Amino acid sequence: MMGKSRRKPRVAFFDFACCEGCQLTVLSLEERLLDLLEHVEVVAWREVMTGESDDYDIAFCEGSITQRRDVERVRRIRERAKVLVSLGACASIGCHNALKNRWPMKDLLETVYGEAGAAFDTIPARPVAAVVPVDYQVQGCPASLPEFVQVFKHILTGQPYRPPNQPVCVECKLKDNLCVYERGLVCLGPVTRCGCDAVCTTYGDVCHGCRGLVDEANLEAAVKGLTRQGAHSLMAAVVEKHGFAPEEILAKFSVYNEPLDEAGEEAVSHGG
Amino acid sequence: MAGDKSVRVHHLTRVEGHGDLTAEVRDGRLEDVRFTVVEAPRFFEAILRGRPYDEVTHIASRICGICAVSHKCAALKAVEAAFGTEIGEQTLLLRRLAFHGEIVSSHILHLYFLAAPDFLGLPSVLPLIEKDRDLVLRAMRLKKLGYDLAALVAGRHTHPVAMTVGGFGFLQSPEDLSAMRERLAASLEDLEATVQLFGTLKFPDFHRETVYVSLRHPLHYAFYDGEVVSSLGDAIPADRYAEAIEEATVPPSTAKYASWRGRPYMVGALARVNNNHEQLGPRAREAAGELGLSVPCFNPFMITAAQLVECVHCVEESIELIERLLDRTLRDHERQGDVRVGSGRGVGAVEAPRGILFHEYELDHKGRCRTANHVIPTAQNLANLDADLRAYAPGIVEESEESFRQGLEMLVRAYDPCISCSTHVARAKSPYPD
Numbered sequence: 001m002m003g004k005s006r007r008k009p010r011v012a013f014f015d016f017a018c019c020e021g022c023q024l025t026v027l028s029l030e031e032r033l034l035d036l037l038e039h040v041e042v043v044a045w046r047e048v049m050t051g052e053s054d055d056y057d058i059a060f061c062e063g064s065i066t067q068r069r070d071v072e073r074v075r076r077i078r079e080r081a082k083v084l085v086s087l088g089a090c091a092s093i094g095c096h097n098a099l100k101n102r103w104p105m106k107d108l109l110e111t112v113y114g115e116a117g118a119a120f121d122t123i124p125a126r127p128v129a130a131v132v133p134v135d136y137q138v139q140g141c142p143a144s145l146p147e148f149v150q151v152f153k154h155i156l157t158g159q160p161y162r163p164p165n166q167p168v169c170v171e172c173k174l175k176d177n178l179c180v181y182e183r184g185l186v187c188l189g190p191v192t193r194c195g196c197d198a199v200c201t202t203y204g205d206v207c208h209g210c211r212g213l214v215d216e217a218n219l220e221a222a223v224k225g226l227t228r229q230g231a232h233s234l235m236a237a238v239v240e241k242h243g244f245a246p247e248e249i250l251a252k253f254s255v256y257n258e259p260l261d262e263a264g265e266e267a268v269s270h271g272g
Numbered sequence: 273m274a275g276d277k278s279v280r281v282h283h284l285t286r287v288e289g290h291g292d293l294t295a296e297v298r299d300g301r302l303e304d305v306r307f308t309v310v311e312a313p314r315f316f317e318a319i320l321r322g323r324p325y326d327e328v329t330h331i332a333s334r335i336c337g338i339c340a341v342s343h344k345c346a347a348l349k350a351v352e353a354a355f356g357t358e359i360g361e362q363t364l365l366l367r368r369l370a371f372h373g374e375i376v377s378s379h380i381l382h383l384y385f386l387a388a389p390d391f392l393g394l395p396s397v398l399p400l401i402e403k404d405r406d407l408v409l410r411a412m413r414l415k416k417l418g419y420d421l422a423a424l425v426a427g428r429h430t431h432p433v434a435m436t437v438g439g440f441g442f443l444q445s446p447e448d449l450s451a452m453r454e455r456l457a458a459s460l461e462d463l464e465a466t467v468q469l470f471g472t473l474k475f476p477d478f479h480r481e482t483v484y485v486s487l488r489h490p491l492h493y494a495f496y497d498g499e500v501v502s503s504l505g506d507a508i509p510a511d512r513y514a515e516a517i518e519e520a521t522v523p524p525s526t527a528k529y530a531s532w533r534g535r536p537y538m539v540g541a542l543a544r545v546n547n548n549h550e551q552l553g554p555r556a557r558e559a560a561g562e563l564g565l566s567v568p569c570f571n572p573f574m575i576t577a578a579q580l581v582e583c584v585h586c587v588e589e590s591i592e593l594i595e596r597l598l599d600r601t602l603r604d605h606e607r608q609g610d611v612r613v614g615s616g617r618g619v620g621a622v623e624a625p626r627g628i629l630f631h632e633y634e635l636d637h638k639g640r641c642r643t644a645n646h647v648i649p650t651a652q653n654l655a656n657l658d659a660d661l662r663a664y665a666p667g668i669v670e671e672s673e674e675s676f677r678q679g680l681e682m683l684v685r686a687y688d689p690c691i692s693c694s695t696h697v698a699r700a701k702s703p704y705p706d
Contacts (some may be wrong), residue, residue: 015290016312017311017312017314018337019334019335019336019340019430020288020289020336020337020338021334021337021338021340021430021431022337023337024337024338024381024430025337027381027385027415028407028415028416028419028429029411030412030413030415030416031412032407033412034401034409034412037398037401042398045396046283046285046286047285047286047288048286048289048385048386048396048397048398049285049286049389049395049396049398050286050310050389050395051285052285052286052398063312066312067312067313067315070312073675095334096316096319096331096334097314099319099331100314100315100318100319102319102366103315103318103319107318108315108318108319111315111317111318111320111321112313112315112317113313120313120349122312122313123348125559136566141334141431142337142430142431177602185616186697196567199427199428200427200433201435202427202442203426203428203433203434203441204427204429204433204434204440204441204442205330205433205434205436205440205441208327210331251323252327255327255330255331
């Protein structure tokens with residue numbers, strides 16, 4: 001990609017609405033981060049450095065777009081960057097930010113800010129990837145580190161990155177974990193994209209779907225399968241034990257994978 | 273005009289989240305100085321409504337990437353209080369251990385990556401990768417130690433996966449705990465070097481007494497549990513925090529300012545050291561001496577020194593906690609306590625790295641969230657920070673515009689504001705078009 005230029009590729013990190021945990025996770029790469037940084041020049045990273053350049057080749061963006069001014073900002077970044085990467089769940093699939101789209105904006109503002117709420121600039125939340133075209137995605141909440149390193153290397157060598165497209169169950173089985181359904185809990189592993197080394201289920205949690213759904217996941221069928229005929233008997237038994245209705249199962253998917261407004265731009269321009 | 277200055281810092285760097293710093297000086301007189309939070313609101317308290325309790329604690333840790341363990345535990349404690357769930361000694365020790373990891377990781381991030389560049393005259397630590405690689409590696413090693421300690425207990429630091437309502441989904445092996453104890457012991461050398469480095473830095477000489485609020489526990493330096501105390505000498509149980517702490521909008525600003533019985537107050541490392549210094553470990557007290565931190569300390573720049581003292585304390589105490597856990601052995605039947613889902617209201621109060629943090633939830637009979645309230649350290653500090661800025665700025669007003677701005681920036685950074693956390697402190701309008 002940058003083969004002809006003698007200068008090192010210039011890298012910028014940008015953050016939108018999020019917890020900034022993805023940037024911090026990147027810092028935890030420790031010495032491996034220093035190795036990566038030898039191949040690039042970091043020119044903007046507000047959380048750790050003063051000074052920011054508009055001249056960059058690769059932009060990592062974390063967070064969701066939730067304000068009108070963010071839309072302009074991410075578009076400017078897109079214009080300037082040769083390569084744009086969505087870093088983590090907020091930037092790639094919307095994460096919890098998109099949960100607010102289930103509520104009327106007025107109600108959200110009043111609940112959290114009371115009378116002062118009216119003055120806030122807020123629009124339905126969308127991942128960066130839904131507002132501008134992105135070249136690479138790192139999934140996960142927080143961003144999966146091995147995938148971050150993989151994507152970084154693929155960018156430097158000018159190759160496309162193909163994310164794994166198998167469910168979390170594959171990695172969970174390789175870890176020899178007892179199936180979460182056997183433990184009597186609902187798990188989204190069967191339809192969630194792997195690449196996390198099944199960290200949550202290995203440590204006793206369930207999969208909440210933070211790496212997004214596998215390609216062409218049929219959510220409706222998954223919900224039907226979990227609640228009605230044709231279901232895996234074990235899964236159906238678990239769901240019945242908890243008495244979940246189909247909409248409650250769908251609500252579980254929405255923790256990370258809230259369906260985005262098809263209208264897209266429409267939602268932005270009339271979002272307030 | 274030597275007497276006029278204007279400081280406009282849009283999106284202050286080397287802080288967590290987005291804030292603007294502005295100051296106006298006319299004819300040598302300070303007219304205005306303030307730090308404005310412009311973080312995009314994320315509406316946690318609204319989106320949690322209707323969510324089952326296990327999703328509430330999952331989502332709540334995502335309020336902050338730096339203090340995820342604190343938010344997770346505040347949420348767990350609130351839910352446990354609402355259900356009347358008791359946790360056992362093993363779970364308590366493990367949660368306290370995870371806190372120590374988070375405190376070290378967060379404080380080291382601030383000390384080396386956010387605050388130190390100001391003292392070294394650098395835009396960031398990145399130039400040091402070539403000039404002083406040992407320093408950068410030491411910083412990363414210590415940060416990772418805290419991160420790994422929290423991860424050992426919680427499965428991952430950002431964001432914890434093994435912590436559940438009533439206990440843990442996973443237990444560490446004794447071998448892993450022993451290995452961590454060795455790593456902690458070995459890290460004391462790195463901490464000593466850090467104390468030496470920060471001992472040579474000149475913290476600005478500025479003092480303004482305020483109210484210091486923190487948790488206090490009768491038996492140990494409090495992070496995970498205790499009652500709420502202030503330097504005024506008063507104390508209240510954590511679940512009655514609203515009797516002393518009030519969040520109110522102060523016109524014409526739309527910010528919510530917190531007050532302790534009507535007064536601005538400080539939370540965080542300096543407040544904790546001021547209130548609970550006699551419970552610090554021996555090495556931590558030694559470090560305080562080397563850093564010139566004696567209590568009570570009214571210099572907000574010394575928050576940074578207090579953080580380093582706490583790092584030493586946390587490493588010392590983590591070694592003890594691991595020894596206690598190894599002595600009693602980890603028991604799988606104590607891993608997960610009984611949870612009886614039912615309606616109720618609960619408060620969880622913990623000391624996050626930046627100060628006391630409250631989560632409060634009201635749950636319905638199925639354990640679904642009806643209402644949520646979060647009182648965040650940085651939100652509690654904002655009124656005090658503004659008061660410090662107003663007191664500090666006149667003393668440096670004669671300096672060059674550059675040095676005036678830098679002085680104000682350093683004061684904001686000393687507070688280590690964590691703005692992403694601030695689920696409801698955002699002010700409506702940035703002074704800047706974006």
